[in-house]
Amino acid sequence: MATKHQTIYTEIAGSIKNGTFKPGDMLPTELELCRQFNASRPTIAKAMERLVDEGAIERTAGLGTTVLSSELTEKKRIGLLIPRLGRTEIFEPIVRAMTEACNLHALELIPPPIPPESHSFEESTEYICSRFIQGKLDGVIFTPVEHIENGVQFNLSILDRLKAAEIPVVLLDRDVVKWPEQTANDLVGIDNIEAGFVVAQHLIQQGCSKLIFLTRPKPATTVRLRIMGCREALLNAGHPAEALQIVKINTQTEFTAKHLLSHDADGLICANDSTAAQALRLLVDAGVSIPGTMRVAGFDDVKYASLLSVPLTTYRQPCKEIGTAAVDAILHRIRHPETAPHRTTLQGQLIIRESTQRV
Template identity: 40%
Template sequence: MNKPLERIMKTKKVMEELSSDEPKYRLIADSLRESVLSGEYRPGSRLPSETDLVRRFGVSRMTIVKAIKELQQAGLVTRRVGSGTYVSPRTSQTSRLFGLLIPELGQTEIFEPICQGMASYQGTTPHSLLWGNSVGDGHPKEQVAEELCQQYITQQASGVFFAPLELTPKKDEVNRRIMAALHKAGIPVVLLDRCVEPYPRRSQYDLVGIDNRRTAYAATAHLLSAGARRIAFLGKALAASTVDARIAGYREALNTAGMRAQEVVVRGDPGDSDLIQKVLNVQKPDAFLCANDHTAASLMQSLSRLGRRVPEDIRIVGVDDVKYASLLAVPLTTQHQPCIDIGRIAMSTMLSRLENPDFPAREILLNCRLVVRQSCGAPRGN
């Protein structure tokens, strides 16, 4: 099939798919990515202009801009002001393609900057990222994860970055199937943020994330120094192993302070006002260490409905330092995750694994930084 006819057929296929539930920009990005990787657009060559792409796919200019941005993040193209978009010189048939198997991409704030860190990693080996689909309504996380796994096996990805499923009853079963399929295909895996095994067990795969135990230890110690005397830990049920590690750090801090008898661990929905009221009535905590910032934000709303003030009545600390943490009704004290650095180190770990496949599995855990705001009741300079 000649090139112009082949391009027309590919465009027709994308146009048919644009009526699906997938984001339009991602379908267009996938089509352009395939054209780049197949050699249709050679390294250094100029892609069609945004106007030409708008006309070809029949979408808005903003949709095209988002598609091009995704290719930029993957390192496939570069944009030159006043000139256009060009295929990156390093992109070739020998470039390594890495799959991002992150079903929660776009649903939690920490993974997008992690992916940006991977894309920005400057190594000696050419590489590109295959961005997986974000989860939307009607797309179960389990289904998305397994479909992406098979997609990367079919594409013969050089490696896969996998953030194991959480908050779903079938998470362990699906995670095991995915790991078994990638292992059978001989595709290396670097785990992001969390392990597929329950804490404190470790899998046979490299993992890059934060030191969850020490992070929770430091957060708990901070609440104690701020004057809290009965701290409850709050996390959702079916959460990842990272939450169990944070519970371990919370317990260790209480034990160090001689307050282990004051331990209160709650697993449930932070938005359930009845649950929170019961905890307040029975356990009588004066502070909460939340498994993450999302949990902390939901807890704040529940406490507000119950007439409890933060931090005057209840102190709160979270983990992650997402963008909205400082914008809550009461700005949230939290532990800042170095997401960009996690991404860079994850890419370095993957490249090292490919060069040294017989090395023992590594667990690379980064430190967090405490960001003191109003919710903990301590002065900001503390």
């Protein structure tokens, strides 16, 4: 629960943010603030001292308190460098939460500009990065590009460009380098090893003993960590590591029910809900009983996961918390550029639906 002086600070800071008090304006006197907030002078003074420390006001004996130009009056601009925004559904609720958090902190969230022509994800990312550098943004939230050749080198080059431009960066969802290496950047995401373990453990508890992990080629670090968690769950249950088969879909001709069934597995874990939805449709159309013959699970809990022909069991990402934490992280990095990199790891929740339940 906020203390009295914290509440007063929040009220006054909010009035400065929303323009009630502009740079150059005089704040009410301490006596007037005492009456307004029904508080003692020491309590008012404590709230005012915090605003002085943040450079938001200046107090002059005999003259009063003046509002200064500061972070409260000048919006910081935060760019979203998310190349798959609009194509990967999990980012939509995360960005909504970011927008709410930015409004709360008087930040301006800048969406990725649309390239003038149709480009590859690499070209689009470079274009967005260039625009943000040209615009001299105050910070960038970056989701590294996945499923590309030389992905590590490419994403590191983007980080190098932003660093050279002295633009702070927070990584969203995943790191650029392969685990266990880490870049010297703040990162916000879930514990993907734990997520993979929880999903696989659930399938094992439902009677599965041979699992497929279905993914696209050149997957992101998040997917590799989920695979590690799945394998650990099998070993923990007394199954051999070979009980988990990694199946990478290279072309649409390989993505068939026949191809999936050829691996003699009774459980299918997909890298995300989008892949799981496609796999479910193929299996159901081929007459495969879900969950009788094959149990299927995914990750993210996108909005259509519960609306599929067989409602999908999935690991739900805490999107609101992720979006809020990302904004908090970039704001902290802007204010305290000298602090050590921080990793914010949030926990999701397994949502059990018909696709994995015992028959």
